[in-house]
Amino acid sequence: MNRVAIRKFFYGFIGTSIIVWAAFGIWYSGFHNIGTFFSQSALISGLPSEETAVGVVSEKVLLPGGQSVGVKMDVKGVLVVGLEEIDTLHGKSINPGLKAGLEIGDSILTINGETVNNAREVQKKINKVKEKVRLKVMRKGEAKIIYLSPVLSADDNTYKMGVWVRDKTAGLGTMTFYDPEKNIFGALGHAITDPDTGDVLSVAKGELIDSKVESVKQGKAGEPGEIRGIFYEADEPLGALKNNSDFGIFGYLYHPIENPLFLKPIAVGYQDQVHKGDAYILSTLDGNKVEKYSVMIEKINHQSKPDTKSMIIKVTDKRLLEKSGGIVQGMSGSPIIQDNKIIGAVTHVFVNDPEKGYGIFIEWMLKESEKIEQDETSSN
Numbered sequence: 365m366n367r368v369a370i371r372k373f374f375y376g377f378i379g380t381s382i383i384v385w386a387a388f389g390i391w392y393s394g395f396h397n398i399g400t401f402f403s404q405s406a407l408i409s410g411l412p413s414e415e416t417a418v419g420v421v422s423e424k425v426l427l428p429g430g431q432s433v434g435v436k437m438d439v440k441g442v443l444v445v446g447l448e449e450i451d452t453l454h455g456k457s458i459n460p461g462l463k464a465g466l467e468i469g470d471s472i473l474t475i476n477g478e479t480v481n482n483a484r485e486v487q488k489k490i491n492k493v494k495e496k497v498r499l500k501v502m503r504k505g506e507a508k509i510i511y512l513s514p515v516l517s518a519d520d521n522t523y524k525m526g527v528w529v530r531d532k533t534a535g536l537g538t539m540t541f542y543d544p545e546k547n548i549f550g551a552l553g554h555a556i557t558d559p560d561t562g563d564v565l566s567v568a569k570g571e572l573i574d575s576k577v578e579s580v581k582q583g584k585a586g587e588p589g590e591i592r593g594i595f596y597e598a599d600e601p602l603g604a605l606k607n608n609s610d611f612g613i614f615g616y617l618y619h620p621i622e623n624p625l626f627l628k629p630i631a632v633g634y635q636d637q638v639h640k641g642d643a644y645i646l647s648t649l650d651g652n653k654v655e656k657y658s659v660m661i662e663k664i665n666h667q668s669k670p671d672t673k674s675m676i677i678k679v680t681d682k683r684l685l686e687k688s689g690g691i692v693q694g695m696s697g698s699p700i701i702q703d704n705k706i707i708g709a710v711t712h713v714f715v716n717d718p719e720k721g722y723g724i725f726i727e728w729m730l731k732e733s734e735k736i737e738q739d740e741t742s743s744n
Contacts, residue, residue, distance in 0.1 A: 424730070425629035427621070428699045428706050429539030430646025430654035432577050433551060434595040435613065436534045437570035437605060441471035441502065442486055445560045446528035451518045461527040464512035467503065469561035472529065474500040481568065482531040490514050491523045502566075530558070533565060536575055536593050538647055538697035540612065540709040540729060542621050544629060548736065549603055549621075550729045552612045552697040553709035554672050570605030572615065573598050580649050583689040583718030591649065591694025606736040611670055611724060612697065612709070614733045625654060633705030635725045638664055638675065643702035645677075645710060647695050649687055657681040661702065662720075670728035672711045675700075678720045690718035699726075 444466055449457040472480060475489045476498050490497065499510045514523040537552045549572065555564040575593045583589030603617035625646065640663070644656045663676040677700065679690045688695075691713040700708040700723050709729060712722040 423631040425631055426541040426543055426706055426726075427623055427629045428626055428646055428701060429541055429549075429551065429621075429697065430623065430625075430648060430699060431539045431621070432536060432575045432591065432593055432648040432652070432694065433539050433602065434534065434536055434573035434575035434593070434598075435551075435556065435570060435605065436573060436595075436598075437532065437556060437565065437608065438481070438568040439471070439531050439533065440566035440568040441473040442480055442483055442529040442531045443558060443561070443563075443565070444468055444470045444472065444501075444527050445530045445558065448526050448528060450515050450524050450526050452515050453518050458515050459526040460512055460515055461525050464499075464510050466499075466501070466510060466512070466525075466527060469503065469558070469563045470508075471502040471566065472499055473502055473507075483529050486525075486529060487522070490525060494523050504563075533558075534595075536591060536694045537613075538695055538710075539572075539621070540697045540699050541706060541726070542617060543733070544620060546733075546737065547616055547620075548614060548733050549617050550612050550614050550697075550709075550733050553711040553724045553729065554612065554696060555610050556608050556613060564610065565608055567605055567608045570608075570613075570615070571601040572603040572605060572617075573601050574652075576652055577648055577650055577694075580688050580692065582687075583692045583713065585716045585718070588713050588715060588718060589688055589690075589692035591688075591692060593694070607732070609732050609735075611672060611732045612729050614729075614736050616736075623654060625656065630701070631705045632726055632730070633702060633707040634727050635664070635666060635674065635707075637705065638702065638707050638725070640664065641702075643677070643700055643707070644681075645695075645698045645700050647684075647698040647710075649684070657684040659700070661700075661723075667725065667728075670724075670731065672724045672728075673722040674708060674725040674728070675723045676720060677710070677723050685719065688718075691721040692718065 447462050449459045451457055480486050496513045501508050514525050517524045540550045542549050573595050574597045575595050577593045579592045581589045604615045606615040640661050643661050644658050648654050658681040659677045660680050662678050698710040699706050706726050708723040708726045711724050714720040
């Protein structure tokens with residue numbers, strides 16, 4: 365792989381008022397994640413209702429989202445996104461990382477027992493040691509120890525491992541819900557993945573930021589569209605990102621949010637309450653304005669375990685079809701509402717038919733949101 369191609373792996377740090385191209389997600393056969401870095405009826409209905417002090421069962425309620433949000437995330441460790449041969453002073457080309465057994469997708473956690481958080485720290489530690497180093501890496505959830513011998517580069521006279529790494533990512537998506545009782549938010553409906561490796565990125569720290577939609581690229585068959593926007597007020601983030609999972613991103617808001625279309629939270633609709641027919645989604649395609657767009661639920665996949673493809677929806681709203689051609693990148697996380705209940709979120713677009721996409725049941729996102737409470741409890 366030549367160096368120009370490898371450099372394409374890198375993301376720059378995306379700051380205030382810089383255009384962000386919706387780029388979260390990876391290609392799949394027949395559909396596409398649409399965060400922008402995008403089923404037995406009587407089964408356990410996900411989350412049980414809560415009982416009040418007088419024994420009356422109360423419904424779980426959430427405030428629907430629909431707001432366009434920016435996400436900035438520092439990756440845990442540094443992610444290997446490319447391997448490269450190094451030209452040495454002796455006229456040889458060597459790839460120390462490949463020789464040692466490093467693979468694209470590995471996260472380097474420590475060097476000689478010391479934690480590394482970014483590419484700068486990796487380079488500094490390698491040039492301090494200048495000889496064989498002990499790396500602790502995470503590969504597909506399993507920790508491994510790798511010994512690597514850096515080489516002196518003829519280009520700039522520094523020691524290198526022959527790897528390209530990434531430590532940050534950023535992009536646009538849509539808020540799905542806010543739980544006013546627990547102060548927890550959920551968004552996207554699917555994971556933020558590395559576009560080169562497809563791996564779910566582990567969160568070191570991250571923030572949810574206000575964003576404003578600047579333009580929308582229409583989706584076409586074979587070419588998903590995208591929302592283009594900017595981050596703003598980055599010095600006053602909306603909340604802290606705690607968990608990036610297969611079923612969305614979750615965290616705590618610093619201040620309660622409001623939705624002009626809903627003065628009060630609405631009830632959760634579990635999968636045994638979802639039915640084919642009319643529904644609508646909430647999304648932002650112009651500035652900061654959340655709007656309703658009509659859809660049709662065409663198919664329901666009753667599920668006994670979490671999955672992002674819980675239902676198939678088709679956009680029927682003429683305004684949305686004219687504006688975007690249907691579902692586009694950046695709409696990932698748009699809440700789906702039916703019978704005045706929040707039942708799920710948009711997750712993917714059909715590559716060959718942008719009028720259709722997949723949605724996830726809201727109960728799977730709620731179940732995942734419980735993990736950040738559990739993590740907080742276990743760490744205290």
